[in-house]
Amino acid sequence: MDARSRAAVFVICVSGWMAVTLSSVHSSPPLAQTAPAPVSPAPSPAVRAVIDTYCVTCHNQRLRTAGLALDTLDAATPAASPDVWERVVAKLRAGAMPPPGRPRPEPAVYRSVAGWLEAEIDRAWAASPNPGRINAVHRLNRWEYNNAVRDLFGLDVDVAALLPGDETADGSFDNFADVLTISTAHLERYLSVARQVTRLAVGLPPARPGLDTYSIPLHVVQDDRQSDDLPFGSRGGLAVRHDVPADGEYLIKIRLRRQYQDYIMGMGWPQQLDVRLDGALLKRFTVGGGAKGRPAASSYAGDGEPGFGGDVEWEKYMQADGDAGLEIRTRIAAGPHVVGVTFVRELWEPEGLPQPLQRGRVLTNDQIYMDYASVGSVQISGPFGVATPAQDTPSRRKIFICEPKREADEQACAAKILSNIARLAYRRPAADGDVKTLLAFFADGRREGGSFDAGVQFALERALVDPDFLLRVHRDPPASGNPPGYVVSGFSRTRTAVYPLSDVELASRLSFFLWGSIPDEALLGLAERGQLTRPAVLEQQVRRMLADPRATRALVDGFAAQWLNLRRVEEVVVDPDRYPNYDESLLQAFKQETELFLASTLREDRGVADLLKADYTFVNERLARHYGIPGIYGSRFRRVTLPNSDQRGGLLAEGALLATTSYPDRTSPVLRGKWLLNNIFGLQVPPPPPGVDTTLTDTPAEAATNIRERLARHRKEASCATCHAVIDPLGFALENFDAIGGWRTVDESGSAVDASGTTASGARVEGLAGLRALLLADPDQFPRTVTEKLMAYALGRRIEYYDQPAIRRIVRGAAAGRYRWSSLILGIVKSPAFLMRASTTATN
Incomplete structure (x- = not known):
C-alpha cells in the first residue's frame, strides 16, 4: 500500500471513529444535580410572604406564566429546587419583576430576599458542588487550529479561511463543544490544510506556485500614510505580512483602484508608486499622465451613452494600459516578510487633510482623472524556480531538533523529531504506538519523496489529522490503573461520578482558555510530572501565561470579540445618504479602537469596571475627527485622554458597539437595550412572541415622528409592553449617539434627543453618565x-x-x-x- 492510499484509509478510520464518539456524546443525558446538603431553616415567613404577595398572582399552577409556578414550592428550602430559585434570584437582582404597573416591594426587600435565597443555595452547593459535564469529544475550532499550528511549528500563517466555518451556540461562543460537530467537509479540508502547512513548515516548495491576493476595500480613503510598516512621506497603498514558503522567485503584481465603469482613478497626472520588501525599495514606478486622445465628457466618466465616451486610445489607457506592467519579479528567502506598496506623497500635497469621498453614479472627469491614484489590490505568486528546500527558518529550527549525518542515522533522528512533535500536538506524553505510526508514514514519505525532509513532512501531515490533535478527548479514569497520558496527582476517585481532571487534561483546558492554543513546554512538563494540580503551581502558571502576549491576543480575539460582537463590525451596513461622512476606514478604526482598549485593560490587569468608566481610548486621525478630538494626525493609533467623560469613555461610547446595534439609517433603542441587557447586565431577553411585528413599519406621516413616539405606540400591544419596559429605557440612554457612534443632540426625525428613561425597577437614567452610574451602583453586577x-x-x-x-x-x-x-x-x-x-x- 503506497503512502497516499494509507492516508486515505486512515481518514476513513478517523471518520468512523469520530462519528461513533460524537454520536455517543450527543446522545448522553445530562448529569443529575447532586443531592444538596442539609440547610438551615428559613429565618422567618418573610420570604414566603414576599413571594405570595408579589409573585404567585402570575406564577402559579393555573397560569404558569413564563413556565413558572411558585405557589407550590417550599421557599424555606430553595436548595431543593435551585433551577427554579436561581431564575427568581436573577429577576429580583435586576428589579425586573413584578412588571411595571404592578405593586412592587421596596428595594431593600429585593436585596434581602435575593441575598437569603443565594446564601441557602450556595451553602448546599459548597457541600456538594456540581461541576457539570463536558463533552467527551471537543473539536478544535478553526481559530484554535490556526493558533495550534502557529505554536507547534513556529509558523505564523492564516489557515482559518481554508477550513469550514464554526457555528456558535445561541450567538455566543464558537468554542462550545456541543456545536463543534465534524463533517466530511472538515475531514477533506483537514487533509488539504495539513499538507500545505507541513510543506511550508518543513521548507518544501508547494506542489504548485501559490497565489495570494490582498485587496483594499473600495471605501478606504487612501489620502495618508496607511501603516506603520510604510515609510513616512507615503500615501495610500498597503503593507501586508506575507509568509514565503520557500526560497525562490516571486511575482508581485499591483492593480490600481477602478470606479464603477472600470476606469482607473487618478490617471491624469504622473505619480510615483513604490514597491518595498521589508522596508527596502525594490522598484519605483511612474503611473498616470500617459493618456492620449480625447477624454470622456466632463460631466460623466463615460457611462456608455452616445457622445459621452472618450477616444479609443483614452479609453484603452484608462481601463487597461494605465496599470499594465506594474509588476516585479524578485527572489525572496523563505520566512515571514512585509511587502509594502504605496505612493510617494508629492511636496505640494496637504499632509493629513481629509479628501472628500465622492459617491453616486455621476462622477465628473476631474474626480476620476485628476484625483489621487489608489491601490486596488496586490497579488503575490510563487515560488518559481525553486531548487532546494529552505534550510534555516523558524519553523525548521523548531521541527528539526536533530539532523542525520548519514542515511543510517535517519530512523533514530526521525523518531526523536516525531516523538517531540507528537507530544506537543497531542498534548500528552507520546506513546510508543504514536511514534510507531508516525514512523511508518515517515518511511512512506521518505521512499516516495526521496529525502529525509519529505519523510518528516509526510509524518507531520499524518499528525495534523490525528484525532488526538484535532480533538480534546476526555476519558474517564479506570477504577484501577491509568490510560496512556493520564496522570493522577494527589486525588482519589470519589464515590460519585465527579472527579478531578488529570494534570494533562488541565494543561489543555488552561492553555485553550488563556491562549486559545496548545500547552507550551513549561506547562506540559509540569503536567507530565504531576505538579500542575498543586494550587501554588497552578496559580504561578496562570500568572505566567497571562504575562505572555498570547494571552492578551487570545482573550481579545477569542473571548471579547464574541462577547461584545466585535466580529460583526465587518457586517455593518451604513446608508451613505444618511451618513455621507462614513467610509470603510472608519469602520475598521472602530474595531481597532475597541481591540486596543480591551488589550490595554488586560495587559495592565485593570479592574473590569474600567471597561465602563475609563477616561481614555485609542484613536487615529480618522477616528479622532469622527469623535471630535482635536490634535490627532496620521493613521497610527495612540492612547488619548478624553476631554469629556459624559460624552465618551468606556465600551458603551465606542463606535464599534454603537454601530453593530443600529440599523443602516437610524439608531435602535431596542437593539441597544437588548444588547446591554444580554452582555452588560447579564440578563437574557426572551424572543418576541410569535406573530408580533417587530419592524416598526409606519406610514409616511408616522415615520416622521421620533423613535420614542413610535416605540410608545408599539408598547400599547399587551404582548410587547412587559419586555419593552425593561429594554427600551436602557437603549434610550444611548440616543445621543447616532447609528455610527457620532455625538448628536438632534435625531433622524429632527427632534431634540431625549436620552432619559425609567427602568423597570423605577431608577431614572439620563444619558451615558446615568447608564454608567446605574451599572456601577452595584459593584458586583458588571463583574458578575x-x-x-x-x-x-x-x-x-x-x-x-x-x-x-x-x-x-x-x-x-x-x-x-x-x-x-x-x-x-x-x-x-x-x-x-x-x-x-x-x-x-x-x-x-
Missing part, C-alpha cells in the same frame, strides 16, 4: 456578568443554574482585588467547574 461570560468561554459550554454559586464565590473573592482581570481568571481556574468534571457516562 463578565465572570459568567468568561466562565462559559473557559469551560466551552453554556452556563447553567448550578454554576451560579461558583460565579458568586468568584466575584466575592475578586472584590478585594478591585475585580481585576487576574482575580476573575484565577477564580475561574480554581473553581470546581474548571478543575473537575462529571463522568462522561453519568446519567440521570
Whole structure:
C-alpha cells in the first residue's frame, strides 16, 4: 500500500471513529444535580410572604406564566429546587419583576430576599458542588487550529479561511463543544490544510506556485500614510505580512483602484508608486499622465451613452494600459516578510487633510482623472524556480531538533523529531504506538519523496489529522490503573461520578482558555510530572501565561470579540445618504479602537469596571475627527485622554458597539437595550412572541415622528409592553449617539434627543453618565456578568443554574482585588467547574 492510499484509509478510520464518539456524546443525558446538603431553616415567613404577595398572582399552577409556578414550592428550602430559585434570584437582582404597573416591594426587600435565597443555595452547593459535564469529544475550532499550528511549528500563517466555518451556540461562543460537530467537509479540508502547512513548515516548495491576493476595500480613503510598516512621506497603498514558503522567485503584481465603469482613478497626472520588501525599495514606478486622445465628457466618466465616451486610445489607457506592467519579479528567502506598496506623497500635497469621498453614479472627469491614484489590490505568486528546500527558518529550527549525518542515522533522528512533535500536538506524553505510526508514514514519505525532509513532512501531515490533535478527548479514569497520558496527582476517585481532571487534561483546558492554543513546554512538563494540580503551581502558571502576549491576543480575539460582537463590525451596513461622512476606514478604526482598549485593560490587569468608566481610548486621525478630538494626525493609533467623560469613555461610547446595534439609517433603542441587557447586565431577553411585528413599519406621516413616539405606540400591544419596559429605557440612554457612534443632540426625525428613561425597577437614567452610574451602583453586577461570560468561554459550554454559586464565590473573592482581570481568571481556574468534571457516562 503506497503512502497516499494509507492516508486515505486512515481518514476513513478517523471518520468512523469520530462519528461513533460524537454520536455517543450527543446522545448522553445530562448529569443529575447532586443531592444538596442539609440547610438551615428559613429565618422567618418573610420570604414566603414576599413571594405570595408579589409573585404567585402570575406564577402559579393555573397560569404558569413564563413556565413558572411558585405557589407550590417550599421557599424555606430553595436548595431543593435551585433551577427554579436561581431564575427568581436573577429577576429580583435586576428589579425586573413584578412588571411595571404592578405593586412592587421596596428595594431593600429585593436585596434581602435575593441575598437569603443565594446564601441557602450556595451553602448546599459548597457541600456538594456540581461541576457539570463536558463533552467527551471537543473539536478544535478553526481559530484554535490556526493558533495550534502557529505554536507547534513556529509558523505564523492564516489557515482559518481554508477550513469550514464554526457555528456558535445561541450567538455566543464558537468554542462550545456541543456545536463543534465534524463533517466530511472538515475531514477533506483537514487533509488539504495539513499538507500545505507541513510543506511550508518543513521548507518544501508547494506542489504548485501559490497565489495570494490582498485587496483594499473600495471605501478606504487612501489620502495618508496607511501603516506603520510604510515609510513616512507615503500615501495610500498597503503593507501586508506575507509568509514565503520557500526560497525562490516571486511575482508581485499591483492593480490600481477602478470606479464603477472600470476606469482607473487618478490617471491624469504622473505619480510615483513604490514597491518595498521589508522596508527596502525594490522598484519605483511612474503611473498616470500617459493618456492620449480625447477624454470622456466632463460631466460623466463615460457611462456608455452616445457622445459621452472618450477616444479609443483614452479609453484603452484608462481601463487597461494605465496599470499594465506594474509588476516585479524578485527572489525572496523563505520566512515571514512585509511587502509594502504605496505612493510617494508629492511636496505640494496637504499632509493629513481629509479628501472628500465622492459617491453616486455621476462622477465628473476631474474626480476620476485628476484625483489621487489608489491601490486596488496586490497579488503575490510563487515560488518559481525553486531548487532546494529552505534550510534555516523558524519553523525548521523548531521541527528539526536533530539532523542525520548519514542515511543510517535517519530512523533514530526521525523518531526523536516525531516523538517531540507528537507530544506537543497531542498534548500528552507520546506513546510508543504514536511514534510507531508516525514512523511508518515517515518511511512512506521518505521512499516516495526521496529525502529525509519529505519523510518528516509526510509524518507531520499524518499528525495534523490525528484525532488526538484535532480533538480534546476526555476519558474517564479506570477504577484501577491509568490510560496512556493520564496522570493522577494527589486525588482519589470519589464515590460519585465527579472527579478531578488529570494534570494533562488541565494543561489543555488552561492553555485553550488563556491562549486559545496548545500547552507550551513549561506547562506540559509540569503536567507530565504531576505538579500542575498543586494550587501554588497552578496559580504561578496562570500568572505566567497571562504575562505572555498570547494571552492578551487570545482573550481579545477569542473571548471579547464574541462577547461584545466585535466580529460583526465587518457586517455593518451604513446608508451613505444618511451618513455621507462614513467610509470603510472608519469602520475598521472602530474595531481597532475597541481591540486596543480591551488589550490595554488586560495587559495592565485593570479592574473590569474600567471597561465602563475609563477616561481614555485609542484613536487615529480618522477616528479622532469622527469623535471630535482635536490634535490627532496620521493613521497610527495612540492612547488619548478624553476631554469629556459624559460624552465618551468606556465600551458603551465606542463606535464599534454603537454601530453593530443600529440599523443602516437610524439608531435602535431596542437593539441597544437588548444588547446591554444580554452582555452588560447579564440578563437574557426572551424572543418576541410569535406573530408580533417587530419592524416598526409606519406610514409616511408616522415615520416622521421620533423613535420614542413610535416605540410608545408599539408598547400599547399587551404582548410587547412587559419586555419593552425593561429594554427600551436602557437603549434610550444611548440616543445621543447616532447609528455610527457620532455625538448628536438632534435625531433622524429632527427632534431634540431625549436620552432619559425609567427602568423597570423605577431608577431614572439620563444619558451615558446615568447608564454608567446605574451599572456601577452595584459593584458586583458588571463583574458578575463578565465572570459568567468568561466562565462559559473557559469551560466551552453554556452556563447553567448550578454554576451560579461558583460565579458568586468568584466575584466575592475578586472584590478585594478591585475585580481585576487576574482575580476573575484565577477564580475561574480554581473553581470546581474548571478543575473537575462529571463522568462522561453519568446519567440521570
